[in-house]
Amino acid sequence: MAGAHVAGARPVTGEPATDWRDEIPRRALVEAGLETTVPLPPGDRPLVGPGTAVMPGDLLLEHVRDPRVDEVDVRLPEGERPLAGGRWAPVPGRRRHADRTADGELLVPVPGKATRWRLVTGDHRAPTTSAVSGIVTEVRPGAMIRLRVAGLALRGTLAAGATSRGRLELATDPFGELRPGGIDVGRTGSILVVGSRIDAEALTRARAMGVRGIIVAAIAGKDLRDFQASERRQRAALHMPEPFGVLALDGALRRPIATPVAALLERLAGHEVALLVNPPALVFDGSAIDLPEVGPDWVRVRSGPNLGAEGRVLEPAGLWRFAGGVHLEAARVQLDGEPSPVVLPLCDLERFG
Amino acid sequence: MSTPSRVLATVDSGTATAAVSLIGRAGGRHRLLGSTAGPVGTPVEALLERVRRRVAGADPDLAQALGIGLPGSAADVPRLASRTAPPPQLAAIAVTERALRPLAAVAETAGWQVRALVVQGADILKLATSLADGRVDAILAGASEPPAADERHLVAELGNLVAAATERRPDLVTVLAGGLATPGGRTESLFREGRPGATVLAPSPTDADGEPLRAILDGLRGGGDDGRRALAVAAGSLATVLRRRIEVVEIGLAGGSRTLASWRPGDRASVRTGSVARAALLPRSFTDEILDEIIRWLPIPLDRLRTRDRLREMAACPWGDAAGDGAVLRLAAARAAAARLLARTPAMDGLPAADIVIASGGAWQAAPAPATALALADVVRRPGARALGLDHARALAPLGTLEDEDARLRLMADLFDDLLVPLGTVVQVAGLRPPRSVGTLVVRGSGDPMEVELQPGGIDLIDVPPGERATAEFRFRDPVDVGTRTKRVDLGVTGGLGGLIVDLRDIPMRLPDRLEPRRELLAGWQAPTWPGLGQ
Numbered sequence: 001m002a003g004a005h006v007a008g009a010r011p012v013t014g015e016p017a018t019d020w021r022d023e024i025p026r027r028a029l030v031e032a033g034l035e036t037t038v039p040l041p042p043g044d045r046p047l048v049g050p051g052t053a054v055m056p057g058d059l060l061l062e063h064v065r066d067p068r069v070d071e072v073d074v075r076l077p078e079g080e081r082p083l084a085g086g087r088w089a090p091v092p093g094r095r096r097h098a099d100r101t102a103d104g105e106l107l108v109p110v111p112g113k114a115t116r117w118r119l120v121t122g123d124h125r126a127p128t129t130s131a132v133s134g135i136v137t138e139v140r141p142g143a144m145i146r147l148r149v150a151g152l153a154l155r156g157t158l159a160a161g162a163t164s165r166g167r168l169e170l171a172t173d174p175f176g177e178l179r180p181g182g183i184d185v186g187r188t189g190s191i192l193v194v195g196s197r198i199d200a201e202a203l204t205r206a207r208a209m210g211v212r213g214i215i216v217a218a219i220a221g222k223d224l225r226d227f228q229a230s231e232r233r234q235r236a237a238l239h240m241p242e243p244f245g246v247l248a249l250d251g252a253l254r255r256p257i258a259t260p261v262a263a264l265l266e267r268l269a270g271h272e273v274a275l276l277v278n279p280p281a282l283v284f285d286g287s288a289i290d291l292p293e294v295g296p297d298w299v300r301v302r303s304g305p306n307l308g309a310e311g312r313v314l315e316p317a318g319l320w321r322f323a324g325g326v327h328l329e330a331a332r333v334q335l336d337g338e339p340s341p342v343v344l345p346l347c348d349l350e351r352f353g
Numbered sequence: 354m355s356t357p358s359r360v361l362a363t364v365d366s367g368t369a370t371a372a373v374s375l376i377g378r379a380g381g382r383h384r385l386l387g388s389t390a391g392p393v394g395t396p397v398e399a400l401l402e403r404v405r406r407r408v409a410g411a412d413p414d415l416a417q418a419l420g421i422g423l424p425g426s427a428a429d430v431p432r433l434a435s436r437t438a439p440p441p442q443l444a445a446i447a448v449t450e451r452a453l454r455p456l457a458a459v460a461e462t463a464g465w466q467v468r469a470l471v472v473q474g475a476d477i478l479k480l481a482t483s484l485a486d487g488r489v490d491a492i493l494a495g496a497s498e499p500p501a502a503d504e505r506h507l508v509a510e511l512g513n514l515v516a517a518a519t520e521r522r523p524d525l526v527t528v529l530a531g532g533l534a535t536p537g538g539r540t541e542s543l544f545r546e547g548r549p550g551a552t553v554l555a556p557s558p559t560d561a562d563g564e565p566l567r568a569i570l571d572g573l574r575g576g577g578d579d580g581r582r583a584l585a586v587a588a589g590s591l592a593t594v595l596r597r598r599i600e601v602v603e604i605g606l607a608g609g610s611r612t613l614a615s616w617r618p619g620d621r622a623s624v625r626t627g628s629v630a631r632a633a634l635l636p637r638s639f640t641d642e643i644l645d646e647i648i649r650w651l652p653i654p655l656d657r658l659r660t661r662d663r664l665r666e667m668a669a670c671p672w673g674d675a676a677g678d679g680a681v682l683r684l685a686a687a688r689a690a691a692a693r694l695l696a697r698t699p700a701m702d703g704l705p706a707a708d709i710v711i712a713s714g715g716a717w718q719a720a721p722a723p724a725t726a727l728a729l730a731d732v733v734r735r736p737g738a739r740a741l742g743l744d745h746a747r748a749l750a751p752l753g754t755l756e757d758e759d760a761r762l763r764l765m766a767d768l769f770d771d772l773l774v775p776l777g778t779v780v781q782v783a784g785l786r787p788p789r790s791v792g793t794l795v796v797r798g799s800g801d802p803m804e805v806e807l808q809p810g811g812i813d814l815i816d817v818p819p820g821e822r823a824t825a826e827f828r829f830r831d832p833v834d835v836g837t838r839t840k841r842v843d844l845g846v847t848g849g850l851g852g853l854i855v856d857l858r859d860i861p862m863r864l865p866d867r868l869e870p871r872r873e874l875l876a877g878w879q880a881p882t883w884p885g886l887g888q
Contacts, residue, residue: 019399020399020403022395022396022398022399023391023395023399023400023403025391025392025394025395025672026394037487041482041485042478042481042482042485043478067478068478069477069478083520084481084516084517084518084520084521085485085517085520085521107477107478107481107517108477108481108513108514108517109513109517111509111510111513112509118477120478140485140487140521140522141485141521142481142482142485142521143485143486143487143521143522144487157669158669220658220662221658221661221662221665222658250669251662251665251666251669251670252661252662252663252665252666253662253663253666302670302673303666303670303673303674303679304673304674304676304677304679305677322675322676322677323676323677323678323680324676324677324678324680324681324720324721324883324884325721325724325883325884326675326676326677326680326719326720326721328675328676328719329389329391329403345673345675345676346391347391347392347672347673347675348673348674348675
């Protein structure tokens with residue numbers, strides 16, 4: 001049977017197999033062994049291979065900034081066949097006029113011509129370095145380099161810009177919002193934690209001031225699109241800008257940074273961290289700090305009308321009828337600052353662990 | 354599992370939520386004991402324990418008799434499990450736009466997220482980069498059979514591009530269709546022998562309406578417990594058991610599917626299905642066009658930026674914000690997704706209309722039943738009468754994984770009453786002449802007859818409770834289309850939580866272009882189905 005599974009090994013104990021709080025969606029505060037990818041489009045030359053250990057600042061690849069396609073004659077010894085993705089360089093001293101080209105990557109054969117290939121090459125090449133330490137697990141020419149990251153990672157929901165590295169600094173409290181005027185050159189080289197929200201103007205100013213990254217609870221869609229458009233223009237410029245990334249921890253609607261996450265970021269203040277874009281995450285050396293402890297009944301409202309509120313879950317409330325006549329599983333929660341418990345849908349809650 | 358046991362569980366793991374149910378044998382037949390759902394990642398054992406707790410609370414003797422009386426005991430019952438994964442990505446490539454269109458259309462209904470590429474006039478570097486992209490799981494390359502005059506000079510280029518992509522990624526599954534699929538032909542010979550990825554030769558997308566190619570592509574994705582394929586199997590069994598034509602409109606977070614299953618005496622059910630990634634509640638490539646489609650169905654005042662942000666939140670936490678405005682927004686997204694699903698499966702519109710339309714998938718679950726019934730009526734628009742149902746426990750797909758057809762039919766025969774929540778019956782009429790009254794309707798059920806004046810352009814919700822049968826006697830002033838062209842028709846209707854929906858709106862639906870009038874119109878139609886909408 002395709003989908004059947006008989007779980008026969010576990011004895012019936014008479015005790016609850018699970019804690020009812022397992023029904024509340026759980027979010028890992030940190031995770032180990034994160035995998036990240038670095039784009040490796042055709043033409044870019046990998047400088048690492050599977051199994052290579054890399055440290056922050058180590059070269060990963062050589063990026064061709066102005067890729068173009070040339071045609072070259074590829075002559076190999078009898079019995080050998082050129083492969084797409086392979087590297088090609090002109091034979092020294094035997095350059096003919098037609099092959100006066102730089103080295104590059106074999107792209108695709110020219111139809112109807114046995115030895116003629118298209119080659120991706122370019123004149124402007126820039127080294128790309130690693131922002132994290134880890135092990136290269138896979139190199140796919142024309143596609144990507146995959147790295148298993150050393151250290152711990154705090155996951156976000158989305159990221160924009162480029163993977164970067166810097167010293168973590170707290171610019172506001174978890175509820176705050178950073179205005180453009182609040183960013184100056186004193187923040188150069190840092191990754192700023194800016195609280196609940198940031199707009200596109202503050203993001204572009206931060207980039208201009210040499211800030212390497214922003215960590216924020218939420219970023220509105222409009223600000224994200226404006227920033228991405230600005231980032232594209234920057235990348236198209238002749239001089240490569242310093243890498244700058246934005247990491248949204250939760251989503252698009254305004255809310256404070258979750259207390260356990262804020263406690264973690266406070267402990268990381270002053271430490272070197274990396275901001276990854278794919279997947280969206282903050283990576284740090286787990287041995288440098290003690291992780292904050294989170295109580296098993298501590299919950300945060302992840303969505304819905306009480307967005308961002310936190311408190312302690314008391315007991316299950318069963319199936320409950322909510323606005324619009326919608327029936328949802330619920331729990332009684334004592335929110336911080338509220339005089340009495342409220343009933344909230346389980347699916348609107350999250351707990352850390 | 355060849356013979357269903359005394360008690361079993363079904364588990365449908367989607368991309369956003371997981372639904373579980375417990376099925377037990379009571380009174381000589383299998384019954385659905387209870388069901389629940391939770392965000393994906395919630396341990397299945399925790400969800401099963403929630404159902405077990407309720408069953409034991411409601412009927413301790415039955416729970417004891419079935420061996421699920423003790424806490425934790427439901428974790429050990431046999432399970433039927435189906436799983437729906439995010440759609441993999443397929444690069445469909447052809448020489449010309451004309452050759453690509455049928456290829457991409459077939460691939461779109463086979464559960465793949467399609468990246469369409471044309472060789473003619475394209476930048477060769479961009480094409481090669483797209484094909485080598487690590488997110489691409491398979492390549493479908495095709496040409497007309499035989500290649501047309503405008504394709505011939507670039508067919509070799511197409512073959513070289515695809516072969517080069519497999520040299521970079523030897524594990525890439527490659528499907529050659531139509532004019533490229535000659536066994537031992539020039540294109541196939543370009544591929545390196547012994548590479549780990551398969552090279553599949555497939556028929557042209559124009560053969561038999563594209564169904565053979567669609568079946569091949571569908572078989573290349575998902576595992577043996579794929580939820581959408583299993584749902585199609587279950588729809589076939591249900592059609593056989595009910596002896597009815599059934600249409601299942603399934604919408605999930607990462608994709609949707611449409612299945613038409615027809616019963617034929619003395620034969621297996623005929624099943625036609627299409628699985629469409631673009632029919633996801635929130636497709637991975639979320640464009641302004643999709644945002645507009647959702648806003649088109651919103652009856653509440655949410656501005657465009659706010660709607661986009663709410664939908665981004667929904668994508669990040671698809672199980673959250675399921676009540677109030679969040680539920681209305683979700684159902685608007687479900688309507689838009691179902692409309693995309695129907696638009697991408699036009700071949701099924703030519704088949705005989707279904708007697709029963711079933712809503713399935715997580716997108717339909719968090720709304721009052723009458724609102725779901727109206728949402729189905731909004732998008733599935735065909736003259737005639739049909740019953741509406743909801744796969745509320747999401748147990749159909751797991752039951753479809755039961756390989757023994759006889760056992761599956763027996764189980765379905767026991768369970769069909771429990772599997773579907775009756776949403777009611779919808780009657781849709783075409784060919785009305787506005788604006789005057791077009792006739793009358795008398796509904797005769799168990800109570801007093803109810804008479805309704807029929808006004809074109811609107812809907813009437815008539816209370817016919819679940820389990821009740823009634824006769825709807827339509828008397829029109831002029832001939833209209835109610836599946837057949839007539840002035841007088843008496844229809845047997847079955848009740849449901851949404852009752853009888855008499856839908857005299859346009860077929861296809863036409864809504865005002867201007868925001869405010871459209872919102873008012875939608876709110877007017879939906880208000881009776883949402884308690885407290887807009888409060």
